[in-house]
Amino acid sequence: xxxxxxxxxxxxxxxxxxxxxxxxxxxxxxxxxxxxxxxxxxxxxxxxxxxxxxxxxxxxxxxxxxxxxxxxxxxxxxxxxxxxxxxxxxxxxxxxxxxxxxxxxxxxxxxxxxxxxxxxxxxxxxxxxxxxxxxxxxxxxxxxxxxxxxxxxxxxxxxxxxxxxxxxxxxxxxxxxxxxxxxxxxxxxxxxxxxxxxxxxxxxxxxxxxxxxxxxxxxxxxxxxxxxxxxxxxxxxxxxxxxxxxxxxxxxxxxxxxxxxxxxxxxxxxxxxxxxxxxxxxxxxxxxxxxxxxxxxxxxxxxxxxxxx
Numbered sequence: 001x002x003x004x005x006x007x008x009x010x011x012x013x014x015x016x017x018x019x020x021x022x023x024x025x026x027x028x029x030x031x032x033x034x035x036x037x038x039x040x041x042x043x044x045x046x047x048x049x050x051x052x053x054x055x056x057x058x059x060x061x062x063x064x065x066x067x068x069x070x071x072x073x074x075x076x077x078x079x080x081x082x083x084x085x086x087x088x089x090x091x092x093x094x095x096x097x098x099x100x101x102x103x104x105x106x107x108x109x110x111x112x113x114x115x116x117x118x119x120x121x122x123x124x125x126x127x128x129x130x131x132x133x134x135x136x137x138x139x140x141x142x143x144x145x146x147x148x149x150x151x152x153x154x155x156x157x158x159x160x161x162x163x164x165x166x167x168x169x170x171x172x173x174x175x176x177x178x179x180x181x182x183x184x185x186x187x188x189x190x191x192x193x194x195x196x197x198x199x200x201x202x203x204x205x206x207x208x209x210x211x212x213x214x215x216x217x218x219x220x221x222x223x224x225x226x227x228x229x230x231x232x233x234x235x236x237x238x239x240x241x242x243x244x245x246x247x248x249x250x251x252x253x254x255x256x257x258x259x260x261x262x263x264x265x266x267x268x269x270x271x272x273x274x275x276x277x278x279x280x281x282x283x284x285x286x287x288x289x290x291x292x293x294x295x296x297x298x299x300x301x302x303x304x305x306x307x308x309x
Contacts, residue, residue, distance in 0.1 A: 055283040064280060071284035081285060083259045084267045085292075087174070091263070092242045092296075095178045100235060103186050107193035108223060122194070126187035133184075137251030140180045141167070144252070170260035173253050177261055180248050185241070189234045196230045197223070232304045239296050243289050264289055 055071055057064040075081055109115070110122055128136065143150050144166035151163040166176045200223075208218050224231070246265035249255055255262030255270075264285060271282040 051283045051286060054280055055287050056280070058278070058280040060277055067280070071281050074281065075284065075288060080259060080262075080267060081264075081288075084262050084264045085288075087259075087261060088243060088245065088263045090174060091178060091181070091245060092239060095181050096235065096238045096242055098178075099182045099186050099189060099238060100231065102182065103189035103234070104193055104223075104227070104231075106186070107190045107197055108219065110190070111194060111197045122191075126191055128184045128186075129188040131184070133247040134251055136184060137180065137248050140176065140183075140248075141252045144176045167253055168257050170257060173257065173261045177248055177252060180252060181242070181245070184248075185238065189238065192230050192234055193227055196227050200226055228304060232300060235300050235304075236297050239300065240293055243292055243296070 054064075056066060056068060058067045058071065059065050106125060110118055110125075112118075115121075142148055145151075146163045146165065146167075148166070150166065151160070154160045155163070164172055166172045204222060205218060208222055213221065244265050245263045246269065249261050249263050249266055250269070253261045255266050268282050268285050271278050271285065
């Protein structure tokens with residue numbers, strides 16, 4: 001007959017073995033997590049903290065002095081910064097809604113099971129977002145030049161009588177930038193919507209058709225509500241991308257004419273490398289973008305009715 005003492009003696013090695021196995025698994029798991037965490041800290045959080053500290057300093061090179069919130073108060077008195085904010089917000093409120101709606105329309109169209117060559121059209125629309133930013137910006141610069149293909153085509157079909165100054169007129173230069181951004185990123189957002197639509201049960205649309213719902217009613221009453229989380233995600237990511245817009249403006253118009261198309265990111269570049277280097281104020285402008293991203297993201301969450309449900 002086995003006594004209670006003998007049972008405890010036999011159970012101890014098993015318990016010790018289980019603890020060693022769990023400890024070993026924890027060590028292996030944490031080794032992967034720690035490596036990633038250290039890399040994230042070194043390349044993300046540490047530079048963010050250093051930039052925040054730098055935003056309270058001024059000077060050239062290593063000769064920096066602490067100035068408190070002087071750089072932040074300077075923002076509201078800086079006409080160039082205010083102009084770049086206005087330009088960036090114009091891009092945001094025009095380009096992002098147009099791109100989102102166009103991506104939604106294309107995703108619904110390309111989700112049609114009766115459409116032929118869907119793979120070709122999906123690839124063709126998505127392809128711009130994997131092209132080089134500099135290469136496509138240079139191409140658009142030539143397309144929208146005074147003697148570019150765009151003006152030639154518009155004049156050939158008699159829509160205009162003289163070339164449009166796409167790159168030298170403040171209004172048309174902004175339009176050219178908006179067209180370029182929309183061309184590049186519409187396909188990127190379309191892929192998200194298309195993936196979500198393919199997971200929607202077809203029986204929902206069949207029931208709506210039986211009830212007499214038109215395609216437009218199906219789009220607004222079924223498609224839009226079911227894609228709401230994806231629309232919110234793409235709206236926020238597109239907002240972040242537009243507020244950080246740099247490559248297109250730098251390569252197509254260089255911020256001109258004057259400062260009519262300059263964005264906040266280009267102004268940061270100019271403050272750091274083109275004008276007399278002022279890294280403290282450039283860091284302050286960078287954090288202005290962070291604040292704007294937070295504000296616009298909160299607005300979008302509220303507009304979408306997201307209550308963290």
